[in-house]
Amino acid sequence: MTAAFDYEDMHHLVDRLTPTQVRRLRLLVAQDEELSEVVQSLPAGDVSEAEESVPAGLLALIGSINGPEDLADRHDDYIRERMRERFGDSA
Incomplete structure (x- = not known):
């Protein structure tokens, strides 16, 4: 049943x-x-x-990305923030 x-x-x-x-x-x-x-x-x-x-493995890659809901829209901003955290304001 x-x-x-x-x-x-x-x-x-x-x-x-x-x-x-x-x-x-x-x-x-x-x-x-x-x-x-x-x-x-x-x-x-x-x-x-x-x-x-x-491509084979694409879904595995997509599933492995963890981040904020707006990651696709604001990815440049997030990258800049991480660069500033690592290298200071010169990045």
Whole structure:
């Protein structure tokens, strides 16, 4: 009974995702050692060109970045602050 509930729950979850979120989820599945077997079993026409162009290990890199929520927007400011902390005001 639990497997049936999980299956239905996952269907509802995926149905609520945006197309961008679905592509990201598929990339996550493709990067997982165990789950990637499902993606590999699909016909070749089902894999989009965008997914094939993502370098291996990219998701591992993205997941390893810890920082403030606005890191992407203010990365230059954060770098300058760290340079000032390390090297003083001359940086």
